[in-house]
Amino acid sequence: MPTIKDVAREAKVSIATVSYVMNNKDANITAETRQQVLRAVERTGYTPNITARNLKANRTRLIGYAWHETPGGQVNSLLDRFTYCLAQAAESAGYHILTFTDRPHDPASVYNELIRTRRVDAFVLASTIVNDPRTRFLIDQKFPFVSFGRVAPDWDFNWVDTDGRLGVYDAVRYLIGLGHRRIAMIAWPEESLTGTFRLQGYLDGLADAGIAFRPDYLLRTEHNEQSGREAMAKLWQLEPSARPTAIVAISDLIAIGVMNEARARDIHLGSDLSVIGFDNTPLTQYLCPSLTTIEQPIVEITQMLTQIVEDVLRGPLETRQVLVPPRLIVRGSSGTPAHSA
Amino acid sequence: MPTIKDVAREAKVSIATVSYVMNNKDANITAETRQQVLRAVERTGYTPNITARNLKANRTRLIGYAWHETPGGQVNSLLDRFTYCLAQAAESAGYHILTFTDRPHDPASVYNELIRTRRVDAFVLASTIVNDPRTRFLIDQKFPFVSFGRVAPDWDFNWVDTDGRLGVYDAVRYLIGLGHRRIAMIAWPEESLTGTFRLQGYLDGLADAGIAFRPDYLLRTEHNEQSGREAMAKLWQLEPSARPTAIVAISDLIAIGVMNEARARDIHLGSDLSVIGFDNTPLTQYLCPSLTTIEQPIVEITQMLTQIVEDVLRGPLETRQVLVPPRLIVRGSSGTPAHSA
DNA sequence: CTGTTAGCGCTTTCAC
């Protein structure tokens, strides 16, 4: 592999001149010399060694991003699109993504290692939890990062997040528009911040339409299919006239549980019961019926994240906190209630 | 951030001594000096700068891996687990994964850039196609890489692949064991090498059981749900007594199409018709009925890949080509034929 | 046993 020296020798100039030309520095270089260098670059097939550049500049042009394994050995299906889009956005800003895996038992330690070895210039965080120790650590270290997801109401750091409240709000308004009045919500446990926002959308949607909130229409469960089934079963313990005509599930996985349980009870989905999920997980469009769901605007989010990382690395800036509106995707699992008012 | 100089000053030794201690070099260092250095490291919180190390060693300890966007804006759902496991395997070998996105119109160009800038030490390829131009390029460049997936029968390079033939073979034998005799296969177009191997498993499975191959039981379609539906519809144009009692689909997505079409025709899945997919895509366990499928052994594959990358980087070795057996996961979509012999 | 020093490939200040 040719180095800057080879090019200098070939062009009969100093290595400094080569460097100037390569970097388009305004150090006045004659058009002639420039051509000479360029030709030498061409002939030798020279490309600057990025490691040497990085050492000199004390940066890596690498952004760290951690994969999180979710229970069941599967990876969060939203995050694969996320990673792809993130890599794409980063590349167009001259960065690359370095992926690593998290250590559930000591979440901050990998981040610490990567900082100390100066492996990366910044981090993008995802799958944040309430009072996320990684977030705390990075804030304390004053290390550049931006988070996909909020963490705690009063922590001062850069984040981008889906407006889960708005997403569910839109879904509820959509159901009300179809004629639904008895709308239930299956939410996550109270500890989930993301879950709290989404739930708020449900409450706001009902309130704005003047529909009273019924505590027996709000269930909280874990994030898995089985919990969705159970929640559905529980709602059906209500006497028939009190049963909801629509259920907003806080995630696609729970929505799938609801649909499976409904099918087992011969409830016709889309008419007897409307179901809405959240995430637009791959394959949900092929369920029977296809699942109405709320799609997170991954492309916009990754672009914002990258933009913020760039800005942060360019110099300190005031904290940026951005909420991106999601999009309701109407499919077969939702429709006019069977006995509309 | 402290550098080696700070530690040397702090420990009152030369930087060379610090380096020796850090690298556990056998350059005879007294236990005493070593302790001194170690304490200084402790006090200063020193960690070697990896960029400087890399410049010196002329490597990056980075393995490049490209994301491929599949049509429909979704990412191959298998590959997110793959990436996670790959990152994990790489880390335990002292590497990190640098992810980048492919350029469909000039696939080799990104690889070329990353090689020329010396951004990575090696590549892991996935989503290979027949006569993959990236593979060709890397072979020609003699750049270290290993591929997840075969590319052409006679190219000499390192690869690890799922034994698709064996996977489908096992599935067919399983169906035969249940009493099925009329087994159809929905395959990919002939250009697909992966598809060819899987199809061979079907043919071998029938042959070993002495069941004659029927051309009208072999359909070839594109990789999407719609194609699966259409293929199913086509099979059902056969007169009732000639219709298959089981269908092996070459992918979960196609299997889902088959199931959806079957449901639309009120065919009872798991008894009237057994369906088997390939990949164990997330959510397939929650379909109704849950999908019997063939799971690719991702963990083993990523471990093999990493092992080979390590070996290749340590020095040239004879070509390694490894086939890993997949695992049949029996679920609700397959069972004894309704009118077994 | 430990220190001096050259050098990895590049950028950039400072002289000419």
Next chain:
DNA sequence: GTGAAAGCGCTAACAG
């Protein structure tokens, strides 16, 4: 306009 030289942080050959 161009070049010499210092230096980024580290490793390792060589001296002592």
